[in-house]
Amino acid sequence: MSTYTIHGATGEWEVVIGLEVHAQVTSNAKLFSGASTAFGAEPNTQVSLVDAAMPGMLPVPNRECIRQAVRTGMAIEAEINKWSRFDRKNYFYADLPQGYQISQLYHPLVGEGQLLIEADEKAGIAEDKVIGIERIHVEQDAGKLMHDQHPTMSYVDLNRSGVALMEIVSRPHMRSPAEAGAYVRKLRSILRYVGSCDGNMEEGSMRADVNVSVRRAGTQELGTRTETKNVNSVRFVMQVIEYEANRQVDVLESGGTVDQETRLFDVATGTTRTMRSKEDAHDYRYFPDPDLLPLVLDDSFLEECRASLPELPDAKRQRYESELGLTPYNARELTAEVETFARFETLLAATAATIGKPEKDVATQVANWALSVAPGVVKGLGDEADLTNSTPAAQATILAMQDKGEISGGQAKEIYEIVLRQGGDPEAIADEKGLKQVSDTGAIEAAIDGIIAANADKVEEYRGGKDKLFGFFVGQTMKAMQGKANPAVVNQILKDKLG
Template identity: 40%
Template sequence: MTEKAHHPADISDELLATYETVIGLEVHCQLLTDSKLFAQDRNLFGAGPNTNIGPLTLALPGTLPKINKKAVEYAIRLGLACGCSISRRTIFDRKNYFYPDLPKGYQISQDKKPICENGGVKISVKNTAGQINEKLIRFHHIHLEEDAGKSVHDGSDTATLLDYNRAGTPLVEMVSEPDLRSAEETGAFVTEIRRLVRYLGISDGNMEEGSLRCDVNVSIRKNGESRLGTKVEVKNMNSIRNMMRAIAYETRRQVALLENNIEIQQETRMFDVENGQTYGMRVKETMNDYRYFPDPDLSPIIVSDEWLENIKASMPALPHELREKFTLKYGIPAYDAMVLTDTKEIADYFETVCSKTSSYKAASNWLMGPVKSYLNDHDGDIALFPVSAQSLADLIELSESGVVSNSVASQKIFPVLLAEPERTPTEIATSNNWLQNSNTNELETLVDEVISSMPDKVAAYKKGKKGLLGLFVGEIMKKSNGTADPKLVNQLLAGKL
């Protein structure tokens, strides 16, 4: 190796391919409860600094924590969705470390007995041949804990401001096994977790607001080795794209070190979004440094059979369940089902449309085509989509039954519906004379006009250029303002030519 190979950018793809990347994740997810985990202070993002605080959040002397039952239920709901075993008796521990945004000097978390254990999430990833494979990413456990406050640096060398609004916010931390092998798999894993917590209604999953944060543990080893390498933790990824960039850089950095016989240090690193590189922050603490011990102010939580059954009964349909339902009940392809279950809101809208029309594949095509195009231009929120499920189903029926052509439905009626959602598709089509023309005599006249206007094309068609048929059809559709019945036009043309 040359000296230049110390830099990650100088590691070739061929050399990189001789190593395996091993990745484990710690995903922190803020829960959508009204109040904090152990206090009655509001759990609300975007409020003015230090407004959602009280004596317990500030750890004033004499204050005692009280568990938020809804947060426990949300954690159990997540565990059930991931196939975890639910701890029927669980306790909280104190995780001791000093940092300015941690008012008590310790964090209330779970160590020896987390609320959920084992389980996992399935991801879909493409292999080198372009085929989609499913892979189970296992969880070691999921535990509850409180969030810390926030240190705000004003840009000067000395001033650091403290906002305690976030302190005490309920979190679930999902700790995966080291089952991930690439940035792409990791991106798919976090995407699936974000989709899952949104379906469950336990979190908004907004990474840009810090509702979902990831610490990524990255290590490498030579292909074929079974022993894990020294892991490096990259903290607080604020987007899936940046997390994938950080993994790609950190992998190359570690390969460069080993290729130059430099030992990888177990440490915590940060990711610089501007230059796409990680940089050292501190040497990684061991578990002993935190001096975990049971919190003496909190009683054990006992999850009774009745409580667990009530939570199970309140579980919504999950993405993988809806995908299976959409393919079996509505007969749509697996790809369509994957797209339509991207969000719970889209899946619900699709099901409502399907309750009003039996043209299920057409409904799928409309949602993945014109509807998705509209949503892409409007922040992707189906709640803001102006066309009701009934109106879209009516439009689909008009098109599928041949009352209007597909092009008229999508290019003419649909834009009017978006602008005037109170009108019906039938009313719009009728008032604009867009109903499909199946009058043989009228269409025959149009066919004759087009054929007589293009004698050279007719001659070429008769000599074997059958592809010109589309040209004739197109001209007739223009003359009819898109209302001519395409099937009848093709039949008349075939006879005339």
């Protein structure tokens, strides 16, 4: 079991973490209106009469937003509530035209679910762990205040007002910044697989409220928690937890008490600061929204939602290990993001077809190329790399030449560099630049004969038991062949001749 302990002056403390992730639902229109949800539009250009709370305008639920939330619930193995209801959360703020937010408190669309985070020794997670998810409820987003447009006034942009959000509420099951980071990354991956949220935290379409409390190590009673609002990156989530946990320990050890409050994270200083005292549900005077009927889902709708789900990360990772024979590390890395597995599967299919072998027989070669070799070459070239030249067909051709023994790993990198710089057919590049390996046994044998004749003393030492000298003969042969000899052929001929 991985542990994250804060060593205070009076003893050890444990941190308890829960996350409320707000994920913008992938939909062309808002939750209760037909206004666009496109990112980056000019302020107040995507606002319907409903979003602006004009008198007499009634909300109408967007079926696609409900469908995406249900699919998300199914992806985390959650209970889907066939009957749910919208409530009004009442508070006054300048970016909330109605004076209330339409949300779900008492009867959410999605109930209990779970999410698995995998062991990662480098990150400090010693074993797999299941994080409970309490609920997913659907709600509308508020607008945005802009404080930098005028020296004495704040402006309001209502483009986000009414955009559909899923609030995904975890149980307080996380015990370290590393576990919380892994949870957010895994949740973002699932949302992207499902297609219910793009997960772009930097654009605000996914953000987290971070709940942190501390307690004496070995105790079970929960401490007073604080909630840090609207944290918009995995790294910042982890920073908030580390800072806030240490701050609370310092407060308690100095004889103070932790206030239940809402806090904000200051990116520049890496610290949190008080925003307001933490409200309870009764402070918002929740009541059922009288303008909206309850949501009632029938079996055919649920079956349609379930049938539309793709293969999810955990299932894909297990398949990569069992059917393709990939290592757990490679399988985890390749399935972490939608873009990564999509590129891998496209390249795998192209390589298997080019070589003429089943996908499982070339999967390890393709995985190593996709995760290590190709990214290394791209990084080394920097701005010189034109990724439009890096087609699956070009990469598959390089891997096929390597599989046939026509080129070495080093030559494969050289050819790929040229492809990235200027494009072209990898086979033609290999011929033109003289980058193919020599597999002509006659030429290699002649070179080896010369090396053996010139190093008779080392031959005797090798035959006398100095096995490490075999590497010397390999090196001399490759040098004589200008690095172009097929290593497998060199090794076999040397073994035959040295005895």
